[in-house]
Amino acid sequence: MSVIKLTVVGGGSSYTPELIEGILKNQDILNVSEIWLVDVKEGEEKLAIIEKLANRMVKESHTSIKIVATLNRREAIKDASYVITQIRVGQLKMRKYDEYISIKHGVIGQETTGAGGFMKALRTIPVILDICKDIEELAPDAWLLNFTNPAGIITEAVLKHSSVKVIGLCNNPINFYKKFADIYHVPIEEVSINFTGINHLIWITGLFINGESKIDDILTGKSQSYEAKNIPDFGWDVDFLQSLGAIPCGYHKYYYQTDKILKEQLEQYKENKTRADQVQEIEKGLFELFKNPDLTHKPKELDQRGGAFYSEAAINLICSLHLNTGNIHTLNVRNNGTIACLPDNVSIEVNCVVEKHQVTPMLVGDVSPQIRGLLQHVKAYEELTIEAAVKGSWNLAFQALAMHPLLPSTDVAKKVLNEMLEVNEHYLPAFH
């Protein structure tokens, strides 16, 4: 078994300590030799804090992993075995704009869904493709695990415009597994879930506990599904779930309960307290904790941050890849016919068999019309968004946003787009 050089792009992120913790837990089977944490100039200070914490954690664990923190991305990527991207172009400051401009025009403002996710994608795609050029040149055999949101769109951009071996990863699926294992008091291995969809728009069409179907428990409201903490929770209408015949994920609420959520967001907006504001505050607190020279493990306050089990999902995946286990993970990969109603070249989020040399999706086939309409609509929006970002095309960007189901008209889409482009000017050289 070869040794591992693991590179984390966006290494100064508050998520990194959890990732380090996950590696340390599995170091006996993974045998990681080096972890490179790379970040941009603006993140230098945070990176230094994380570096020190990481070194304290390694020391505490009595392992011998070398931690390298650097602003030199090419050096960090060179000969990496795995590259993890968890970047936030424009930091939380730009996320705040994404949310505020949306809500101001009466449109859902959200980090990954709708106008907010659209703008985040426009900012992020040029950067991720630039990173991929480095990987193509300096670590062509590396697997790229992309966490960066909107993870489905970002992964698809890489699939379409790069030769890098990319896998998109989200914490939604692992949370469902954990939730159902918890409900049914079984180990996670006895939970089998059939997922259908795309990142942050994923339906559960089958739930089996050790071979026995349990989905009706959820559809009838007998048991509760997993609900992400960062998404408003007004509960599900049981009639709706039963007629849908599938369990939606949390992000579906932005489509299925648009009116209620928008109302709540408008109130938060008035009080200057949207999700972006909350996260900024949490982050500040976390880094204060991270600075503590006595801290030698991930602080429990990190759980508030959202993204629960992200790093567990990532470490599990790296283990399966590295040990060639053939285990099943729910991942963002090229469709290629797996979901019959979507184009071949788009990213989807489905169960995959993970081997060292390949990640193979398990067939989904046809999906019900209940699922199909919204799924196809949002995917077409995603395709346009990627094309707009890559070409720097205002026309395509306008069409992408105008056709998104959460935009009430082309007029509103145009206003939102133009205001967003203005404040993001610095991040969008291709649009000039």
Added chain:
Amino acid sequence: MSVIKLTVVGGGSSYTPELIEGILKNQDILNVSEIWLVDVKEGEEKLAIIEKLANRMVKESHTSIKIVATLNRREAIKDASYVITQIRVGQLKMRKYDEYISIKHGVIGQETTGAGGFMKALRTIPVILDICKDIEELAPDAWLLNFTNPAGIITEAVLKHSSVKVIGLCNNPINFYKKFADIYHVPIEEVSINFTGINHLIWITGLFINGESKIDDILTGKSQSYEAKNIPDFGWDVDFLQSLGAIPCGYHKYYYQTDKILKEQLEQYKENKTRADQVQEIEKGLFELFKNPDLTHKPKELDQRGGAFYSEAAINLICSLHLNTGNIHTLNVRNNGTIACLPDNVSIEVNCVVEKHQVTPMLVGDVSPQIRGLLQHVKAYEELTIEAAVKGSWNLAFQALAMHPLLPSTDVAKKVLNEMLEVNEHYLPAFH
């Protein structure tokens, strides 16, 4: 050439005089022997008025067509060469409910698009399939020309649940041809239009005048496209048209300009003056005119009614079928792969080559993502609507309406659905 027995189901409709006029104009090539006008008991009075007017028109034209008005549908259908369906189940009274219940809950109220069209489909599908059983038995070789709205959904219901040779017909396409012939001062034969889409959601992706592309004239606002009189007209944003790269039809405004139209509808609703109210008034006036024993031709006031050139489209189609011309008509037919991104078994509205023995769609292939997302979304809604109607399933009806892009949430969809089902109880035996 065999003689023609033409049967009009919904013969008491105010559209019938125009149809009669069209036949009379082409009688030298068509040689129609009998026109059967059949209607239901509730329409008996109107049918009698139309019958008399039709007889006066025939007499005036010095042709020898036999007009038969009857409530006996089976007799009317027996051995028909062509059956035309232009029925309105529940009459204008129920249309009013369709519109009012929608708007009351903040949802676009429209005869064919959204919640209104959904409810009209639920009422109409059982009746049309019943008519088709008669055709299967009594006139299996007849072509069924369906005008009944929502024409795409109704045609698809017949394609899926009957062996009748059905063609769905709308006046949208012929109006585009006439408009462009008019703009460019050419005969209609020199206008070539590439249509892509489904009934009332059809995009023009190519416009050629005698082989020369003219679509940019419309996309840049240099010339105006056709706008139906019965749809609000706030004009098109030229930036939007250019980035779309295609000319939308009037019904697209319900999706692209939802906010403005809804605002207008809410005002009309408060004043008790929606489109249903307007049409009821127009209808009343028309039948007063029709009663005039001196009237021997279609009155020009009929043009106000909407549906301009419907009957011209129908007569042109019958001529092409009967004379085996191989001409091109824009029709609602089974997709079968014509539009690559839609299922095989759904109805689409595209250019077709019309021969006596077959109607063959001309290939469309892939459509741009700008068009694809909305098209697929609405089509999935249509499929669910048909399945709900055929099975009498509340669950499927709820899903159909909940997933429609114009509904703001599943909660609103549920309220609208339940109120609509209540007032339509009489028309929906399968739902009991």
Added chain:
Amino acid sequence: MSVIKLTVVGGGSSYTPELIEGILKNQDILNVSEIWLVDVKEGEEKLAIIEKLANRMVKESHTSIKIVATLNRREAIKDASYVITQIRVGQLKMRKYDEYISIKHGVIGQETTGAGGFMKALRTIPVILDICKDIEELAPDAWLLNFTNPAGIITEAVLKHSSVKVIGLCNNPINFYKKFADIYHVPIEEVSINFTGINHLIWITGLFINGESKIDDILTGKSQSYEAKNIPDFGWDVDFLQSLGAIPCGYHKYYYQTDKILKEQLEQYKENKTRADQVQEIEKGLFELFKNPDLTHKPKELDQRGGAFYSEAAINLICSLHLNTGNIHTLNVRNNGTIACLPDNVSIEVNCVVEKHQVTPMLVGDVSPQIRGLLQHVKAYEELTIEAAVKGSWNLAFQALAMHPLLPSTDVAKKVLNEMLEVNEHYLPAFH
């Protein structure tokens, strides 16, 4: 874990002792309670021999499995957990006709490929569908594991014309795994093979030993692939393998080396010594051995029979199903888009993830044109064969055979067909 009732249709087959042996080996994890061996009147004598041997084997193993031998198929199937079908309609006598009539007309004569397999399918399909009716009624939750050849066609017939949960099984894949594990001195778990194709026409497009690609070793002739003992072996042209870019299975030789094999078969035919003759002799010898009251285990002479590791493949599969392992098996299942160039409703042979409640194919996607042409041609032949058998249609049977790539003309196809139908008259009531 529930107890297992295992039913073997064709229980009097010479393969049964190996199956019993496999169960006994895994009895600690499987906990089989009853094995029912059912056969037809003509097989009564053999069944009795097998029954006794099975009982001796069970006794020797100190387990408590109950063996029941019966001619009452319905009783045997009732409440079965797993049904295994390994029948040979018309016994080896009819196989001899299949081979002789083919070769006589200058056509490859083979048990599963070409005219021979075609005739075996026509005889077998009505019987298997009859068995499936019993399963639908008496054991609707049972998994049917079909070994009966031509396994791909028989499995497809069940998929298309029954609701039984069927899995088709062949020993080709397991032999490849064993061969490559042997070559590379690794346990079978470290061998990963990408299979593409249909039963007895399966290509290996990827071979990995613990994540490292090894296919070039085979394509360049550095190592040998698995070659079935019952197929002539003239070796592979290395230029051919390299330009194919995939490893063919043994049955490909009937297509790729038709001239040589046909020449050999014509010689065997003249000497009255085709494969059918050889097998008849082997069978006779085996049953003599089986009668020996001192025999308490599978005799090693069984290996000569062909079908090596059939029962191991079957027992492995039952273990995965019963224990819900999520392991990968190479199985015959409904395509459903797994192989992009084949229809949805046909059977294919690909890697599948096996869980207690479902068997899910792993995506294959597009295949190279080198593979595609022959694969599609043979599959179309298979579809016609099934339709011919189900409808009892001479026309479809003629077309199936005439279009098979191994038939030199429609004239020869007609002669072969008519002679075969004549001697098989008794087995084809639907054709009368």
Added chain:
Amino acid sequence: MSVIKLTVVGGGSSYTPELIEGILKNQDILNVSEIWLVDVKEGEEKLAIIEKLANRMVKESHTSIKIVATLNRREAIKDASYVITQIRVGQLKMRKYDEYISIKHGVIGQETTGAGGFMKALRTIPVILDICKDIEELAPDAWLLNFTNPAGIITEAVLKHSSVKVIGLCNNPINFYKKFADIYHVPIEEVSINFTGINHLIWITGLFINGESKIDDILTGKSQSYEAKNIPDFGWDVDFLQSLGAIPCGYHKYYYQTDKILKEQLEQYKENKTRADQVQEIEKGLFELFKNPDLTHKPKELDQRGGAFYSEAAINLICSLHLNTGNIHTLNVRNNGTIACLPDNVSIEVNCVVEKHQVTPMLVGDVSPQIRGLLQHVKAYEELTIEAAVKGSWNLAFQALAMHPLLPSTDVAKKVLNEMLEVNEHYLPAFH
């Protein structure tokens, strides 16, 4: 209406006089101003003969078309309205090798089907793509009408590797129309034929005379179909036709009656008298006639040459394009989903609506398995052939030939290939 510059690449062909005749007949509606005949150095002498004959024909017709004969291809192509390619790379000399090498190894030897067509394609594709580069640069708006055989493969090569607006043309379809018009004593406009397939492998699935189905007349042998003079005619087995449910074209016989035709070819081969020999003799005689200074029209002996009505088909097509008629022609175009079971990017031969600005295929959809298997098999061979020619890949060439249904084994394919490549060395620079 703009004036026409018509360029004939391969202008020295014996077909040219018929083409000139066709243009002269339609000159009142076409108004051709210049016809450029261009050929290669080896064809200089023939070109001079044709030039003189063409000038005599124009003079006789009292029109004013300018005839230009030249070896300067670029000048000939510059600003052309229509380019016609009717080239024969390697002349009839190489065709003779194509046939002889095939037959010598027991393989059908034919100009367009099997090994012969394969070799002709390898020689021709580099030349046609070179011509297309000139058209792209010098006449980007020109329509390219490709007659060059194998017309389907050549057209597909252009569709895949050039941006030229290409249409492939064959005389098979027009001959069917003429034959059926003749049988039923109707003008050709009253014949409607549904074609499905690819060039020289095209099935008729529907035949209608003025709307009435007549296909059963042919399938039952009541009437005869069109049989090309240059293909052996042993008649059709009526049982075969009826079970096929479609009318095959002449070239199908090479697949359906391989044994008989091969036997005949082997005899011709022994006598040194294959089709290539016959054609060489006919050609010699024709040019003798063409030289006659008194000849001012196409000599009737030209009919012996094969290719009947080629030029009529071409002129009809040019008329439809130029006059924007919207008429239906049977043409080789990009599939794009028209025939559901074939890839999007291949050429097919189907009915198309011809307008000045576009040629749109009429939908075919699914085809029966009787047709599908062979069609897909041959198309995969064609795709490989094109890829081999473009890449100059021996491996792909070997695979293309080895997988062709008429080759009995990979061994024979290899021998045929290597002998062919040797004698064609001069024409295949990419293979060196």
